[in-house]
Amino acid sequence: MASRVAVVGAGLSGLAAAVELQSLGFEVDVFERTRLLGGRATSFEVGGREIDNGQHVFLHCCKSFIAFVERLGMGGTLHEQERFEALVLARGGEKSRLRASSLPAPFHLLSFGAYRHLGISGRLRVARALAAAASGGPPGARVTFAQWLDRNGQDAQTLRAFWDPFFIPALNAPFDKVSAADALFVLSTAFLSDAGAARFGFSTVPLAHVAAAAAGRVSAIHLSTAVLGIDVASDAVHLRLPDDRSADFDAVVLAVSPRTTAKLLGSPERFDVRGLDDYDPYPIVDVHVWHDRGALGFDFAAAIDSPLQWIFEKEPGYVCCSISAAGDFLTVPTSELERVAWDELCAYVPALRGGSVLQAAATRNPEATFVPRLGATRTRQRTSNARLAIAGSWTDTGWPDTMESAVRSGMAAAELIAGG
Numbered sequence: 349m350a351s352r353v354a355v356v357g358a359g360l361s362g363l364a365a366a367v368e369l370q371s372l373g374f375e376v377d378v379f380e381r382t383r384l385l386g387g388r389a390t391s392f393e394v395g396g397r398e399i400d401n402g403q404h405v406f407l408h409c410c411k412s413f414i415a416f417v418e419r420l421g422m423g424g425t426l427h428e429q430e431r432f433e434a435l436v437l438a439r440g441g442e443k444s445r446l447r448a449s450s451l452p453a454p455f456h457l458l459s460f461g462a463y464r465h466l467g468i469s470g471r472l473r474v475a476r477a478l479a480a481a482a483s484g485g486p487p488g489a490r491v492t493f494a495q496w497l498d499r500n501g502q503d504a505q506t507l508r509a510f511w512d513p514f515f516i517p518a519l520n521a522p523f524d525k526v527s528a529a530d531a532l533f534v535l536s537t538a539f540l541s542d543a544g545a546a547r548f549g550f551s552t553v554p555l556a557h558v559a560a561a562a563a564g565r566v567s568a569i570h571l572s573t574a575v576l577g578i579d580v581a582s583d584a585v586h587l588r589l590p591d592d593r594s595a596d597f598d599a600v601v602l603a604v605s606p607r608t609t610a611k612l613l614g615s616p617e618r619f620d621v622r623g624l625d626d627y628d629p630y631p632i633v634d635v636h637v638w639h640d641r642g643a644l645g646f647d648f649a650a651a652i653d654s655p656l657q658w659i660f661e662k663e664p665g666y667v668c669c670s671i672s673a674a675g676d677f678l679t680v681p682t683s684e685l686e687r688v689a690w691d692e693l694c695a696y697v698p699a700l701r702g703g704s705v706l707q708a709a710a711t712r713n714p715e716a717t718f719v720p721r722l723g724a725t726r727t728r729q730r731t732s733n734a735r736l737a738i739a740g741s742w743t744d745t746g747w748p749d750t751m752e753s754a755v756r757s758g759m760a761a762a763e764l765i766a767g768g
């Protein structure tokens with residue numbers, strides 16, 4: 349049926365759909381509102397340096413994202429740990445590592461016993477909750493993760509030293525806003541299924557390079573070209589473009605936010621597209637700091653009791669501090685953010701004390717991720733019209749709003765269009 353397909357949005361979901369469709373023999377045009385490729389996973393220049401829109405990590409269990417990057421010939425630019433290990437810093441600089449043993453899952457977690465930021469009773473509490481997650485039935489759809497943690501005996505100590513540092517960034521929302529089911533999905537996929545699943549990984553090149561490689565695989569990319577509206581008929585798709593232009597295609601993949609999907613479709617229910625109002629956006633703020641103290645000797649570390657949450661050494665002399673669920677920081681002026689970041693960095697990383705900031709920048713993403721409201725059913729990629737498919741990390745992939753979810757949604761949308 350379709351031979352020319354339009355993809356709206358050049359984030360990872362749109363690009364994954366576009367690359368897949370192109371490889372299946374379709375002619376694909378991608379339309380992107382901004383001048384950048386990669387959407388939320390992009391990079392741009394600040395003061396002559398190319399920086400990411402915000403630090404992104406993935407886990408070894410993010411198979412679709414990893415396969416997508418490999419497919420683009422860029423697998424070698426992904427760095428993955430050989431074994432799950434996270435350095436966790438306390439104020440003052442005290443370090444402890446949370447690491448997996450070489451035993452098979454779930455016994456690999458037994459080495460969490462050496463984690464010094466939790467006392468013995470705290471470690472036992474966490475172990476009991478992990479056991480409950482592994483053996484318990486699914487929590488009700490309206491149970492929040494906060495309620496689940498409370499019911500499973502977690503207290504202020506285990507929250508601060510274990511759940512907050514690992515699960516606030518993974519879920520990017522306060523625990524009373526996330527369903528227990530979604531949080532337990534992450535927990536079981538990353539920590540309980542396979543001993544290697546939670547190994548951290550990150551791109552060693554700016555994220556926009558991955559997007560550029562994807563863009564190089566499709567027929568045409570139209571940057572700075574917002575799609576203003578679409579008409580999906582039974583025999584064609586009509587795109588309304590700026591300057592009174594338009595373009596016709598056989599099919600379209602919409603790979604934008606829930607709100608923009610609703611706006612472009614006009615009345616989404618006509619296409620059996622549901623639940624677009626059932627998502628809340630959550631922000632992430634990153635503070636980028638260049639300093640004169642050289643290499644710090646770690647790739648990344650969590651900072652407990654600090655607003656910074658995670659500190660990544662991007663290269664010697666450049667750290668990126670990532671603040672998830674950052675509602676309180678969105679409106680803080682950049683100079684203040686930079687001051688707080690440097691004070692906190694010096695409090696947690698003794699090697700930085702006495703050093704100087706050479707340059708700093710803040711990146712703010714008010715809509716970094718979309719979290720479905722409690723009890724909501726996530727939007728499917730399939731619509732009632734075979735010429736239209738929906739993609740986006742927020743759609744129903746089973747995964748939280750992540751790069752993995754974005755790629756999965758794009759692949760699913762491409763399959764639907766190809767199946768016509």
Ligand SMILES: Cc1cc2nc3c(=O)[nH]c(=O)nc-3n(C[C@H](O)[C@H](O)[C@H](O)COP(=O)(O)OP(=O)(O)OC[C@H]3O[C@@H](n4cnc5c(N)ncnc54)[C@H](O)[C@@H]3O)c2cc1C
Pocket residue numbers: 356357358359360361362379380381382386387388389401402403404405406573574575576603604605608632633634713715716717739740741742749750751752754
């Ligand atoms: C700071 C930050 C840190 C993050 N950290 C992580 C992490 O560590 N790990 C992880 O897995 N995920 C992380 N994420 C989430 C991850 O970036 C997203 O899940 C993923 O990139 C979303 O891809 P997408 O294609 O679904 O959406 P988007 O990237 O939002 O792409 C949508 C695209 O559509 C374009 N668009 C919108 N309207 C139109 C229009 N009318 N016409 C044409 N184009 C339009 C937009 O400009 C955008 O480029 C992070 C996000 C942020 C912002």
